[in-house]
């Protein structure tokens with residue numbers, strides 16, 4: 332299995348004319364950073380927005396521009412190993428040509444002669460995007476199996492707000508990763524909880540913990556990239572929702588439980604990564620508690636136990652594949668196995684709490700009924716990819732592999 336679907340992949344990035352061409356520069360940088368080899372091709376119109384030298388410098392390869400340069404670059408490029416042909420930004424013009432099979436310049440000729448998956452990231456004014464012929468072309472491209480990345484709704488270069496804005500480079504990366512990742516969770520609904528919970532004491536104070544949410548967000552993203560339909564129920568974090576994932580924001584353990592109760596009956600897999608507070612304040616004050624009102628005495632805060640969201644969800648949804656995380660400071664594997672049995676789970680990820688909280692790396696052990704496997708000092712993204720793979724294998728969805 333691979334934990335970085337972009338490593339050593341050959342991507343041809345076709346840039347067509349549009350102001351969003353400037354965002355394609357950042358996209359090249361991100362692809363290269365992820366270990367991909369990027370060949371940029373540009374239309375004449377694109378070269379009026381961004382100079383080829385910028386792309387040449389970022390990709391480390393000459394940019395192909397001209398169909399008639401003498402060496403038949405369109406044929407040379409289609410013969411080269413290519414894993415993905417991505418058109419970003421894709422103008423209404425190139426979408427029309429791609430849908431109709433018109434091949435009259437280097438980019439459209441490459442599209443017509445490709446032997447790899449094609450993805451397009453439309454970028455245009457909202458009127459052009461909703462224009463009936465453009466929508467017909469998009470429908471045709473979808474029928475032909477072309478991946479349509481976006482567009483987003485938001486501020487457009489012409490000053491208005493609407494549909495037609497190209498996805499951000501990070502979002503396009505997530506889409507490209509999904510196209511290049513084996514779709515082992517295709518058709519599955521995955522529910523993930525992430526982050527800390529927050530239990531108010533009064534309107535300005537509360538009980539929370541150091542969970543950053545990074546591991547849970549990475550799990551949600553990896554599940555999306557493996558083809559799942561993902562809902563992420565998150566406590567308060569400073570993180571952006573991974574592209575393609577439905578985010579439901581919660582704060583207290585009880586509000587997180589309500590969101591999970593709503594989604595769990597439709598889900599196939601539940602991955603509980605959230606660091607749920609074990610207690611909440613029995614009667615939070617509706618006003619800020621003033622020191623003076625205590626007249627020098629200690630505040631007394633009565634606590635009440637929170638429900639165990641994971642254990643109750645596993646009990647109430649027998650056909651749900653449930654995964655827990657066990658943050659421990661000692662005896663990680665044996666405590667993880669104890670939680671597997673006590674909460675009625677299919678898999679538990681044991682990790683070292685002191686080491687993992689807020690950090691970008693993690694050391695984990697995956698524990699199932701019959702097996703366990705440990706991974707030391709790997710990134711949270713890698714933990715997420717390995718976990719998704721382990722779940723799919725345990726469910727018999729990836730052939731020939733096991734935990």
Ligand code: CTP
Pocket residue numbers: 584603604605606607608609637638639640641642654655656657658659670
């Ligand atoms: N969990 C949950 N609801 C809770 C407490 C925990 O859903 N009220 C879930 C966590 O998301 C995690 C797993 O249960 O997947 C284990 O959490 P952890 O805090 O390690 O275990 P506890 O059951 O709280 O046990 P202890 O704190 O004694 O280790």
